[in-house]
Amino acid sequence: MSSVSAGWYKDPADTSTQRYWDGEGWVGKAIPADAVPPDGPPAAEPESPASPPAAHPAHPAHPVTPAAPLAGPPPGWTPQPPPGMQPPPGWQPPPPGMQPPPGWQPPPPQGQQPPPQGWQQPPPGWQQPPPGWQAPQPGWQQPPPGWQPHPGAQPMQGYPYPFAMPEVRPHGMALAGLGRRLTARLIDIVAVLLLNVVVNGYFAWLYMQDFLPIFRAYWAQAQAGNPPPVMQATDRMSTLSVAIVMIGTLLWLLYEAPSIANSGQTLGKRIVGIKVVGVEKTEPIGFARAFTRWARLGIWTLFWWVCGLGLVIQFVAALSPVFDPRLRQAWHDKAAATVVVAVPAGTAPTVEAATSGDSSGGLT
Structure with a gap:
């Protein structure tokens, strides 16, 4: 049935x-x-009068094979409910002998969404990947059997390879740490301040001669409980403030750019044992690149008076090597294509400078 x-x-x-x-x-x-x-089966058809049997030869030339009785729908037929009608609960696929058409799939259980177009059954043994797993980028290859990372290598955050990469050593020298770089920068700041005391001291003394009377009057009114007057700078104070900032910026440029261009070391870098070198060679980088490196950091001194904007940018730039864990390049290093390396006293580079066609360390 x-x-x-x-x-x-x-x-x-x-x-x-x-x-x-x-x-x-x-x-x-x-x-x-x-x-x-109609709602039910069709009306029964009236029976037609019996017709007399046709005469047949006693021995037909070609025997006729009787047709097989129709026991059910032909193969390949799949019953479909009327339009807008859902399959009834407990609906089962057609019984054996009624083959569904190619590509036919049984309807999903009630309340379950059908699989998306093109979905394929996963292969045997497949397991769900762990949370946070990301597919490797195109071109990634499995490391060879027995591969071990370089001793002391640190895994890279966000690097497309799932294994640790060896530390970069430009020209055979280790990269300078952030602590040594900040220490060298503080020493250089103190050195530039001492130069400003010598060169800008006279202009600062003239500025204070106009500023102190204005400040004393303001303080006296505040002590008396009266509304203090608005402090307004004199014309000479405005001129002297611009001159002091310009001279201070120029002193910083003359202190840092020539020393970086010739030896790669300022006084602070020489004390802590670090050096600025180009990414492609160990020879002096020259004044043009040294000026480019200084300008990305020192030129913001001219914007200190804009709500301290220049000072904030210089502070963030000094910490920018943290954003480049591979080469530890600050923003001014990237502008001049330089890196800061550690040069302990009495040592020299152990690897020749990379040529233009060499990709050692990923620096070219």
Whole structure:
């Protein structure tokens, strides 16, 4: 017995018509597919009068094979419910002998979404990747068997390879740490301040001669409980403040750029044992690159008076090597294509400078 319930369905022999299926076979005449069928089975057809049997030869030339009785819908036919009607609960696929068409899949359970287009069954043994796993970038290759990272190598955050990379050593020298770089910068600041005391001291003394009377009057009014007057700078104070900042910026440039251009070391860098070198060679980088390196940091001194904007940018730039864990280049190092390396006393580079076609250390 077929599991298909009785009802009107499209005739598999002629899809432009529909017929009634009583659970065992087709009954009644076919009607157009777009016609509204009756609620039940079609009315019984009147029996036609028996016709006299036709005369047949006693021995036909070609024996006729009787057709097999139709026991159910033809192979390949899949019952479909009327438009807008969901499959009933407990619906099962067609029984054996009724092959579904190519690509047919049983409907998913009620409340479950069907798989997306193109979905394929995962291979045997497949497991869900751990949380946070990311697919490797194109071109990644599995390291060879027995591969071990370089001793002391640190894993790179966000690097496309899942294993630790060896530390970069430009020209055979270790990169300078952030602590030594900040110490050298503080020593250089003190040295530039001493130069300003010598060169800018006279201009600062003239500035204070105009500033102190204004400040005393302001303080006296505040002590007396009166509204203090607005402090307004004199014309000479405005001129002297611009001159002091300009001279201070120039002193910093003359202190740092020539020493970096010739030896790669200022007084602070020489004391802590670090040096500025180009990424492509160990020879002096020259004044043009040294000026470019200084300008990305020192030129912001001219903007100190804008709510301290220049001072904030210089502070962040001094900490910018933290944002480059591979080469530890500050923003001014990237502008001049330089790196800061550690040069202990009495040592020299152990590797020749990289040529233009060499990619040692990933620096070219």
